[in-house]
Structures are given as structure tokens and as C-alpha cells.
Amino acid sequence: MGLAWKEMLRRRGRFLSVGIALLLINLLVLFLVSQLTGLDEGQTGAIRALDSDLLTFDAGVDQSLFRSSIPVSDVQEAEAVEGVAAVGPVGILFGTGRTEAEVVPDELFDMSVFGYEPGSPGEPAGLVEGRLPRAGETGVGTIDETVKSDGVEIGDTVYFAESDRPIEIVGFVDDSTFQLQPTLWVELGTWQELLAVVRPERVGSEPTANVLAVDVDPGADPSEVAREVDSSLPGTETVTVDDAIAALPGLSEQRQTFFTIIGMTYLAAAIVVTLFFALITLEKAEQIGILKAIGARTRSLAGSVLVQGLLLAIPAFLGAAAVTVLIGATLPPELPFAIDTGAWLTVGIVTVSVAVIGALLSFRRISRIDPANAIGGTGD
Amino acid sequence: MTDQASDLQEAGGQPESQDNETAATEPGVPEAAEKSGVSGKEVVLARDVSKVYGSGHAATTALRDASVHLHEGEFMALLGPSGSGKTTLLSILGALLTPTSGEVTVSGTDITELTSKEQSRFRANRIGFVFQNFNLVPFLTATENMLIAAQFASVPKRQAQDRADRLLEELGLSELRNQIPSQLSGGERQRVAIGRALMNDPDAILVDEPTANLDTKLGTAVVELLAREIKGRGKAGIMVTHDVRMVEFTDRTVEILDGVVCC
Incomplete structure (x- = not known):
């Protein structure tokens, strides 16, 4: 394949320009993919941080985390179900946080509060600093580390919405944002106090939570267990965490939008590569x-084009990946951006496939060139 | 231009000799000596070769019962106007086209029965082509342009490099070995093309209108060089041309008109 390489080396101009075009397209795709990953993670962090297998909702609320309301007493009944390892109540409140006792409108930040039973499913995974609230320890919370950029530190006090209940920060967790907002994790008692202030209509004769986080026994089939839970607890709907995430409002639409843009970008990449090879083959x-006339085999000529396609696509992808990492490192933390190796690998594979297909499309043209045309061409 | 012409004259790099017999036994040209061990061996033999394009009413006969034969060290001119069938005949002799009927053997190989893959191998190993526009690969150096011919014939790298070095020297191209075609003059390019044709020590050299894009002086020099190389190395050479002035460098002339070989 010396011929293919020498051509690229000595006709750098043309190969470099199409290579740069491919690199820029890859850069765009990798950036979009990383933004989508960042958005996805930012929206689902708290749900994933629950680190449980199933979520039990109030039936008839269409898996809405906000509208769902389940009596905490259901925990015992759910735990009795075959295949269930442990159950914990999870309460969710959505609102604003502040670091001052007085409400100063400009100093508010968006924040949700998740209440859970320490030691039970629903306790957040991903502690990076400090500690989690202990069982029965009210008035303390662990918060998502994104609030560090708002100047919140361990030992600070935060307040939720209009409540004047001080909550001392005792630790930080990562990757636990919900709808792109930091989550404050408190034990359920503290959460009930906040609920009474901001949603008094939800406080009834017995304590409630929004959902139940359910861990299944090792080896048990989660969807099987989900059905069992629903039949033991009338009026509930139990789904896997992945299904609950997919049902989050706007998430699948967001993914579809990004995938459409990424698909169109690839279409452009495919056209660029195919046209490039079609044009240089024509030229x-x-x-x-002549090369065929002096004995070159079609297969080796076509192989050259394939090698060139790969030598364009692979460095273009790697270059774009390096640039995207650099850009990602300089982005402000508020911008959703996260690198998902699997997704990047897919981008790389698609890029290489697009180049290979572009090269393959010129094979037919190459195979149809008749070596007999080498003789008697122009001057006859 | 005069420079180039005289350049070309010297470029043969072999003892001056217009005489086939003498050249063949010159000690300075090893493969010529090998080749002409059997003097006058028939290399190219075509008998009653016809080529018909299309079928039925639309059928056109490009070549009708053509017969030619060539010996080692013999250089033949194939003369004829446009559309006479000379290109068709050259293509058939060079295993680029398969005749509709007739028999063609090159050094004992029947080339009419070859598959396209075999034709390709045959061309790489046994035929040297010199094309109208030199047709060198524009991004390869003089040496590399010669080496690709060896690559297509699967000649080991080391051996090919030695061969190319020798040819470059013999053709007076040693200084220009690392130049790409755009850095070479027309005459130098044609010398590289001749080197490429000689690279795999072929049995026959087929030349297509070598002077079409050169002025008379340079054209003459190129044909002279070709004649010297073909005779000196004991190849069978066929040159398609419509320039009668070039005929003087060949051993004989075959004319072709409307697909029929005459004289």
C-alpha cells in the first residue's frame, strides 16, 4: 500500500483539506454527543444516585416523581414481597435553596431535596467529601458538589424554599443533580418537616414519601419482582430505574433531537468523503x-482507496477527540458536558464506517476502468 | 530542445550500434546477451486475428484476419490512419483486448485464452508499454515510477531496486532519480517511461504513438533510443505511429487500413 500512502503524503493539500473537514465534522459530533451526555447525566443524576433496582410509584400518576405519593408504611409490605431485598422511602421536593436565613431573591439557587431513610435503598451513592446524614439525624444534609461553585462549603447552612429550617451541610456527593439542579440529601424526618412548610396539602394522617426505592435479591429478575410488588401493594406501579429515567419529562425528546442533528451531521460527513473519493477517482x-495496463490489479487499486479512507478517518477522529477533550476542560462547569467513552467509541466506529463506505462507493468506478483505454487515447 | 535531443542520444548508455547482431553480443548489456543466445527466435506471433465489436447489424469489424510476427531484436512500425485498427491490433498483442477470433502467442504463451486476472499478470511480467503521454504517476519519483511496475509483477523489493538503479544509470537518469515527473523535461519523462517498460525484462515492448506530443527533434531522439534499447536488449518491439519519418528507425513497416494488414 505504499502507493496510497505516497499519494497522501505528496498530495497533502487535497488530503489534508478533506481530512480537516472530517476532523471538524467529528469535532461537532463529539461535542454534541458530550453535551447530550452532560444533559442526560444532569437530569438523571439523582435518580441514578438512588442506586436501586426498582422504583415504586403511585399508580395513575404516569410515573411522575412529583405527583406520586406513597405511604411510608408501604415499605414493610413491599419488603415482604418475594425477591425483594430491601426497600426505602424516597421523598422529593423541587424548589430553591439559599444560604442566608432571609430570602434575598438574587441569592437563590435552584435545588431539589431528596429525603431518604439512612441505611435503606434511596441513600445516595457517590459521596466525595464529608459524610451522609445518620439515621434520625435531622437538620443536616449532604449536597451535590455542583453547589461548590456557588460558594457552599461543609459546615455552611442552607435553607430550602420559604422554610426557615436550617440545614447544615455535612458532605458532598457527585453526579446527583436532578433536572440539572443540585440535590440536597436529607433523612426522611427533615424532609417531612420541609414538606409540611412548602406542601402542607400533602401532609395527611400518616407520613408519605413520593416513591419507594426497591433493591431486589441477587439473581432475581427485576421485572418479575416489579410485578410481584404491584400485586402485593394495590394501587402501585413499579418500574426499573432505567424505565423511570426514560419516563422523565423531555428526556427522550431531547435525545431524539440530538440524534437527529448527529445523524444529519454524519450524512454530511458521508457526502464529503464519498464525493471526495468519487472526484479523485474521476480525476x-x-x-x-495506465496502471491497470501495466499490470495493476483492480483489487490493489481499490485497496489503496480503502487505505486512504482509513488514513483520513482515523486521524480525523483522534484529532477531533483530542480537541474536544481540550475544549471540555475549558468549559465552565454550568455547561452540561460529559465524556462517555462508549458513545465516543461509537462515534469513532461510525466515522470509520462512513469513510470505508465512501471509499467502497468508488470501487465500482475503479473496476469499470478499462485498461485497453490506455492505448490510442488522445492523438489517434 | 537541442539539449534534450542530444541528451536522449546519449541516454541509451550503451555502445553505439545500429546493428542488431552486433548489439546483441555486446558484453556491456547482459540481458541482451542472454536474450540473443537463440538468434532470431520468434517472440510475437499473431495469425488471422479478427476483432468484431457488437453483433448482428450493428457489428463493426475493427480488425480482419490480421497476421504479424516478430523476432527478438526486431522493431516494427505499425502505420495507419485514424480508425484503421492499429490500436486494436496493438491492444490485442498486448493482452489488453481479447480477439474475436484468431491466434496470438507471445513467447509461446497463447494469450487469447487468458482470464482477465491472467492477462493482468501477463502484462505485468511479459509486456513493456510506452504510452503516448508518457503517463507517469505524477506524485512518484522517477525511481518509484519504475519500481511500481516491479511491484505489480511481484518482483522482490531488493531485486527490483537493483534493476531500477541499473536502468536509471543506463538511461542517464541517475541524477534525476528523485525528481517527480513535473520536474522533468518531456524527453526525460519519456526516458523514465522507457525505463518502466524495461523494468520487468519483458519479451515485447509495445509503443503507442511515442512522438505525438513531442516536437520532431525530441520525437526522433525518443524513437532512436527506443530502437537502440529494443535491439540492444533483444526485445520484440512494435510501435504504432502515423508519422512516416519515424519509420527509418524500425526494421520494417506494416501498414494497416480499414482493419486489414497489408504489405
Whole structure:
């Protein structure tokens, strides 16, 4: 394949320009993919941080975390179900946080509060600093580390919405934002206090939570267990955490939008590569005819094009990946941006496939060039 | 231009000799000596070759019962106007086209029965082509342009490099070995093309209108060089041309008109 490489090296201009075009397209795709990953993670962090297998909702609320309301007493009944390892109540409140006792409108930040039973499912995973609230320890919370950029530190006090209940920060967790907002994790008693202030209509004769976080026994089939839970607890709907995430409002629409843009970008990449190879093949038709006449096999000529396609696509992808990492490192933390190796690998595979297909499309043209045309061409 | 012409004259790099017999036994040209061990061996033999394009009413006969034969060290001119069938005949002799009927053997190989893959191998190993526009690969150096011919014939790298070095020297191209075609003059390019044709020590050299894009002086020099190389190395050479002035460098002339070989 020396011929393919020498051509690229000595006709750098043209190969470099199409290579840069491919690199820029890859850069765009990787950036979009990383933003989508960042958005996805930012929206679902708290749900994933629950680190449980199933979520039990109030039936008839269409898996809405906000509208769902389940009596905390259901925990015992759910725990009795075959295949269930442990159950914990999870309360969710959505609102604003502040670091001052007085409400100063400009100093508010968006924040949700998740209440859970320490030691039970629903306790957040991903503690990076400090500690989690202990069982029965009211008035303390662990918060998502994104609030560090608002100047919140361990030992600070935060307040939720209009409540004047001080909550001391005792630790930080990562990747636990919900709808792109930091989550404050408190034990359920504290959460009930806040609920009474901001949603008094939800306080009834017995304590409630929004959902139940359910861990299944090792080896048990989660969807099987989900059905069992629903039949033991009338009026509930139990789904896997992945299904609950997919049902989050706007998430699948957001993914579809990004995938459409990414798909269109790839279409552009495919057209660029295919046209490039079609044009250089057309331009080299005479040369290809001559090479065939002096004994070159179609297979090796086509192989050259394939090698060139790979030598364009692979460095273009790697270059774009390096640039995207650099850009990602300089982005402000508020911008959703996260690198998902699996997604990047997919981008790389698609890029290489697009280049290979672009090269393959010129094979037919190459195979149809008749070596007999090498003789008697122009001056006859 | 005068420079180039005289350049070309010297470029043969072999003892001056217009005489086939003498050249063949010159000690300075090893493969010529090998080749002409059997003097006058028939290399190219075509008998009653016809080529018909299309079928039925639309059928056109490009070549009708053509017969030619060539010996080692013999250089033949194939003369004829446009559309006479000379290109068709050259293509058939060079295993680029398969005749509709007739028999073609090159050094004992029947080339009419070859598959396209075999034709390709055959061309790489046994035929040297010199094309109208030199047709060198524009991004390869003089040496590399010669080496690709060896690559297509699967000649080991080391051996090919030695061969190319020798040819470059013999053709007076040693200084220009690392130049790409755009850095070479027309005459130098044609010398590289001749080197490429000689690279795999072929049995026959087929030349297509070598002077079409050169002025008379340079054209003459190129044909002279070709004649010297073909005779000196004991190849069978066929040159398609419509320039009668070039005929003087060949051993004989075959004319072709409307697909029929005459004289």
C-alpha cells in the first residue's frame, strides 16, 4: 500500500483539506454527543444516585416523581414481597435553596431535596467529601458538589424554599443533580418537616414519601419482582430505574433531537468523503487505466482507496477527540458536558464506517476502468 | 530542445550500434546477451486475428484476419490512419483486448485464452508499454515510477531496486532519480517511461504513438533510443505511429487500413 500512502503524503493539500473537514465534522459530533451526555447525566443524576433496582410509584400518576405519593408504611409490605431485598422511602421536593436565613431573591439557587431513610435503598451513592446524614439525624444534609461553585462549603447552612429550617451541610456527593439542579440529601424526618412548610396539602394522617426505592435479591429478575410488588401493594406501579429515567419529562425528546442533528451531521460527513473519493477517482481515471495496463490489479487499486479512507478517518477522529477533550476542560462547569467513552467509541466506529463506505462507493468506478483505454487515447 | 535531443542520444548508455547482431553480443548489456543466445527466435506471433465489436447489424469489424510476427531484436512500425485498427491490433498483442477470433502467442504463451486476472499478470511480467503521454504517476519519483511496475509483477523489493538503479544509470537518469515527473523535461519523462517498460525484462515492448506530443527533434531522439534499447536488449518491439519519418528507425513497416494488414 505504499502507493496510497505516497499519494497522501505528496498530495497533502487535497488530503489534508478533506481530512480537516472530517476532523471538524467529528469535532461537532463529539461535542454534541458530550453535551447530550452532560444533559442526560444532569437530569438523571439523582435518580441514578438512588442506586436501586426498582422504583415504586403511585399508580395513575404516569410515573411522575412529583405527583406520586406513597405511604411510608408501604415499605414493610413491599419488603415482604418475594425477591425483594430491601426497600426505602424516597421523598422529593423541587424548589430553591439559599444560604442566608432571609430570602434575598438574587441569592437563590435552584435545588431539589431528596429525603431518604439512612441505611435503606434511596441513600445516595457517590459521596466525595464529608459524610451522609445518620439515621434520625435531622437538620443536616449532604449536597451535590455542583453547589461548590456557588460558594457552599461543609459546615455552611442552607435553607430550602420559604422554610426557615436550617440545614447544615455535612458532605458532598457527585453526579446527583436532578433536572440539572443540585440535590440536597436529607433523612426522611427533615424532609417531612420541609414538606409540611412548602406542601402542607400533602401532609395527611400518616407520613408519605413520593416513591419507594426497591433493591431486589441477587439473581432475581427485576421485572418479575416489579410485578410481584404491584400485586402485593394495590394501587402501585413499579418500574426499573432505567424505565423511570426514560419516563422523565423531555428526556427522550431531547435525545431524539440530538440524534437527529448527529445523524444529519454524519450524512454530511458521508457526502464529503464519498464525493471526495468519487472526484479523485474521476480525476485519476487515466492514471488508473495506465496502471491497470501495466499490470495493476483492480483489487490493489481499490485497496489503496480503502487505505486512504482509513488514513483520513482515523486521524480525523483522534484529532477531533483530542480537541474536544481540550475544549471540555475549558468549559465552565454550568455547561452540561460529559465524556462517555462508549458513545465516543461509537462515534469513532461510525466515522470509520462512513469513510470505508465512501471509499467502497468508488470501487465500482475503479473496476469499470478499462485498461485497453490506455492505448490510442488522445492523438489517434 | 537541442539539449534534450542530444541528451536522449546519449541516454541509451550503451555502445553505439545500429546493428542488431552486433548489439546483441555486446558484453556491456547482459540481458541482451542472454536474450540473443537463440538468434532470431520468434517472440510475437499473431495469425488471422479478427476483432468484431457488437453483433448482428450493428457489428463493426475493427480488425480482419490480421497476421504479424516478430523476432527478438526486431522493431516494427505499425502505420495507419485514424480508425484503421492499429490500436486494436496493438491492444490485442498486448493482452489488453481479447480477439474475436484468431491466434496470438507471445513467447509461446497463447494469450487469447487468458482470464482477465491472467492477462493482468501477463502484462505485468511479459509486456513493456510506452504510452503516448508518457503517463507517469505524477506524485512518484522517477525511481518509484519504475519500481511500481516491479511491484505489480511481484518482483522482490531488493531485486527490483537493483534493476531500477541499473536502468536509471543506463538511461542517464541517475541524477534525476528523485525528481517527480513535473520536474522533468518531456524527453526525460519519456526516458523514465522507457525505463518502466524495461523494468520487468519483458519479451515485447509495445509503443503507442511515442512522438505525438513531442516536437520532431525530441520525437526522433525518443524513437532512436527506443530502437537502440529494443535491439540492444533483444526485445520484440512494435510501435504504432502515423508519422512516416519515424519509420527509418524500425526494421520494417506494416501498414494497416480499414482493419486489414497489408504489405
